[in-house]
Amino acid sequence: MSNIIVIAEHINGSLKKVSWSSVTFAKQAAALTGGQVIGLVLGHNIGDVAAEFATSGLDKMLVCDEATFASYLPENFAPAIVKAVQDNDAAIVCASTSTFGKDLLPRVAGLLGAGMVSDAIAIFDDGGLKFKRPLWAGKVITTVEVSTPIKVASVRPTEFDALPAVAAVASEAFASGVSAKEGVEFVSFEQVKSERPELTDADVIVSGGRGLGSEANFNIVMELADKLTGAVGATRAAVDSGYAPNDWQIGQTGKVVAPNLYFAVAISGAIQHLAGMKGSKTIVAINTDADAPIFQVADYGLVADAFEVLPDLTSKL
Ligand SMILES: Cc1cc2nc3c(=O)[nH]c(=O)nc-3n(C[C@H](O)[C@H](O)[C@H](O)COP(=O)(O)OP(=O)(O)OC[C@H]3O[C@@H](n4cnc5c(N)ncnc54)[C@H](O)[C@@H]3O)c2cc1C
Structure with a gap:
């Protein structure tokens, strides 16, 4: 149990830049655990997203292209991620500390019975896997150990620079086995339209x-x-x-x-x-x-x- 699963974050058919930072974190984690970095793309009609994510330096990429995931609903996404973790011997699941990651990852941790570190800014091993995270608006940096066998981490993207693109890794289809959760329905996503770049992507x-x-x-x-x-x-x-x-x-x-x-x-x-x-x-x-x-x-x-x-x-x- 040593692989790292990185969840791709995307919107309107484009991979978000923060996903690249999550891969950088996952590669550092994999160097410590000796596992593989496995990318997971959940969505529907996500060919372009998967094609770009495949070049981010992953060892393996799982693509779950199902109508259930056409729109983001954490109630549907979380159990699919849990299955990917269980099927792939994952020790760590990560995504960025974005609104998406903050919403999704605690649910994943809850379903897995796993401990979670939020806003990780470093990962290292000094006789056990440890994380660093900021507290009090960055005045204090804490060292955190997560004692469960599977660990969930949200990653602060600004601390992990994107690595250069590499040749694409082959993608494997992943069947989630998840059917849309009853009682929860996606209605609409009101996106603020702007000609300007997104704050978290801007140069x-x-x-x-x-x-x-x-x-x-x-x-x-x-x-x-x-x-x-x-x-x-x-x-x-x-x-x-x-x-x-x-x-x-x-x-x-x-x-x-x-x-x-x-x-x-x-x-x-x-x-x-x-x-x-x-x-x-x-x-x-x-x-x-x-x-x-x-x-x-x-x-x-x-x-x-x-x-x-x-x-x-x-x-x-
Ligand atoms: C729990 C908590 C969370 C918070 N979270 C955030 C957060 O996420 N983000 C955030 O920003 N703040 C946050 N704050 C608020 C934060 O403490 C400050 O109050 C806020 O950042 C101050 O904003 P400001 O610099 O615009 O205003 P001010 O502190 O009022 O500063 C205005 C500045 O403008 C300068 N100025 C005035 N006129 C001119 C001019 N004509 N030309 C050039 N300079 C001029 C003044 O010299 C002054 O330095 C939080 C506070 C708390 C308690």
Whole structure:
């Protein structure tokens, strides 16, 4: 019992980038357990998703293409994953710490009677398999041991860089034996439509804070983001003030992101915001207050009024 199962995360026929990070984690885990990395794709008409996932460095890929999984319902997905675990001698099941992973994995752990580590940022062996995970918005890093034979892990994608694509591994059909759970019905999925990239997939993010003062003023942030083909983010204070929608929130209670370039505009840099963005490769902060804590994590800092410098920067770009 030493294999690692990685669950592919996909939407509208595309594999989500976070799935690649989960494979990186799974490969590190497999190096410690001596097992294989087995990818599991659940869905319906998922040829493109499977074709891409097959190039992510898996040792083996199971594809479960059944109408029951046409839409995501954790009540149906969880028992299928349990069967894959049991059929394939898996020691660890993982997916990313996304909304999908947070929703699905505890159910999988419950059905397996397995212990679960949430938001794993490292896996290692010092006489037993151990995980590291952040607490208190990243102020404390804990070491966790899961004592059940099968372990379930949600993986923080920003800590595991995607590996380069390799030649595709052959796929094997997997029959789940699951029939749609009675009493639960998929009705609809209201996706926020945006021309901009998804926050968790974006290479560039321009985020605004409460210092912008109004929803209308967020325009200066959006214009820069659009110029850089980036996504727009926000602090919780900006969201709570009604300047930005909920799904833009970055931080401890929002999304965790790690783009190549992160602009923090009129953001003070509270620990709860840093928890969601401090893994960004290059951080640029613009703030009128030279003592704002955001400057402690910024690679480039500009003490200036955002309304004066941001439109200028956008037009020069
Ligand atoms: C349990 C818990 C969970 C939380 N989760 C999150 C989370 O997920 N994400 C999150 O972001 N926060 C979160 N918070 C809130 C967090 O503590 C801060 O309150 C919040 O991040 C502050 O947002 P802000 O930087 O936009 O606002 P402020 O702290 O008010 O900062 C505004 C900044 O704008 C600057 N400024 C003002 N005018 C200008 C201008 N014209 N040009 C340039 N700069 C200007 C000011 O100098 C100031 O630094 C959480 C809090 C708690 C207790």
